[in-house]
Amino acid sequence: MTLPTFCDWLSNTPMSLKIQTVLWIIPAVQTVHILCVTIVMTSMAMLDLRLVGVAGRQQLMSRMVNRFVPWVWWTLPILLISGSLLIIGEPSRELLNPYFRAKMLMLLTVIAITLVVQLRNLKDSTFWESRKLLAGCAGGISLLLWIGIVTAGRWIAYY
Amino acid sequence: MIVPEFLTWIENTHVATAIRVSTWLFPTVETIHVLSIVIVVGSITMLDLRLLGLASRDRSVSELHREIIPWTWASFACAVVAGSLLFSSAATKYYANTPFRLKMMFLLLIGVNTLIFELGTFRNVKSWDREKRTPLGARLAGGISIVFWICVVACGRWIGFTK
Numbered sequence: 001m002t003l004p005t006f007c008d009w010l011s012n013t014p015m016s017l018k019i020q021t022v023l024w025i026i027p028a029v030q031t032v033h034i035l036c037v038t039i040v041m042t043s044m045a046m047l048d049l050r051l052v053g054v055a056g057r058q059q060l061m062s063r064m065v066n067r068f069v070p071w072v073w074w075t076l077p078i079l080l081i082s083g084s085l086l087i088i089g090e091p092s093r094e095l096l097n098p099y100f101r102a103k104m105l106m107l108l109t110v111i112a113i114t115l116v117v118q119l120r121n122l123k124d125s126t127f128w129e130s131r132k133l134l135a136g137c138a139g140g141i142s143l144l145l146w147i148g149i150v151t152a153g154r155w156i157a158y159y
Numbered sequence: 160m161i162v163p164e165f166l167t168w169i170e171n172t173h174v175a176t177a178i179r180v181s182t183w184l185f186p187t188v189e190t191i192h193v194l195s196i197v198i199v200v201g202s203i204t205m206l207d208l209r210l211l212g213l214a215s216r217d218r219s220v221s222e223l224h225r226e227i228i229p230w231t232w233a234s235f236a237c238a239v240v241a242g243s244l245l246f247s248s249a250a251t252k253y254y255a256n257t258p259f260r261l262k263m264m265f266l267l268l269i270g271v272n273t274l275i276f277e278l279g280t281f282r283n284v285k286s287w288d289r290e291k292r293t294p295l296g297a298r299l300a301g302g303i304s305i306v307f308w309i310c311v312v313a314c315g316r317w318i319g320f321t322k
Contacts, residue, residue: 027320031313034193035200038312042201056226067215150197151190157319158186 007091019089026089033082036075037150043071044114044146051117051128051139061135062125069118076111097159103152110145113138166250175247188244195238196315200308202231210301212291219288220297224281256321262314269307276300 010016019025047068049055056064087094094100117138120127128135169175178184206227208214215223246253253259280296287294
């Protein structure tokens with residue numbers, strides 16, 4: 001089955017038809033999605049700016065990791081569920097959209113970076129403190145990726 | 160100058176026309192608007208959760224306030240500039256739009272809430288700075304802020320689904 005046929009099939013399932021016909025579902029789900037983005041994005045921005053050394057310098061990096069990364073893992077599932085509902089409602093708008101694909105690619109990359117940051121910190125709480133350059137790179141790339149994710153997310157609507 | 164004429168004047172400025180005519184300007188300004196709002200809402204929620212005693216409980220309120228509020232204001236300024244540019248591209252349409260009006264109303268209410276908190280409860284923060292359970296006024300301000308900001312985001316998203 002090719003991707004366009006899959007989109008066709010998905011858009012004819014009862015659940016998709018429901019999302020398509022009940023007018024308030026998509027705006028409501030998008031609102032939940034964006035509110036969750038604010039939580040993840042701000043948490044990551046706080047941590048990334050600390051890793052880069054721009055903000056929160058009086059606080060230990062390991063403490064910042066422990067403080068902010070859990071918010072990401074708790075909010076990500078809600079983002080995945082709300083995002084999936086949007087895909088089920090309009091499969092071809094998302095799955096065949098280059099902005100959507102770029103967004104997913106950036107998301108997977110940033111999840112990998114966040115996992116490395118957290119796991120290294122778990123093993124050795126001074127790991128990032130003693131590797132300022134590496135920490136700066138991880139934080140900077142992560143922040144740029146999150147900005148890219150939000151940007152691509154908004155541009156999906158304009159493809 | 161009366162309102163409809165003023166709105167038409169806005170729409171006919173060079174900037175507004177450029178945004179309306181271009182294929183990429185509107186989404187670009189909109190992306191900046193969304194990114195700014197994300198940081199505004201996310202940062203203010205951190206303070207609100209502290210006021211509610213639900214997060215950052217080991218940190219002093221005034222310290223958190225001093226760290227967070229400059230970021231909130233800076234992003235808010237970006238959001239207002241970008242939002243005004245979006246508004247200018249179709250001023251007459253947005254002015255008459257119900258979700259847009261509701262969004263502005265909630266922003267106004269947030270302003271009032273902030274003012275009451277900053278000039279009232281927050282003035283004697285020194286006496287409850289490290290308390291996990293903050294005074295009722297502070298908890299109210301935090302709760303109201305979270306609810307109203309959710310309304311702002313919901314109305315903002317709703318605008319995109321109306322004519």
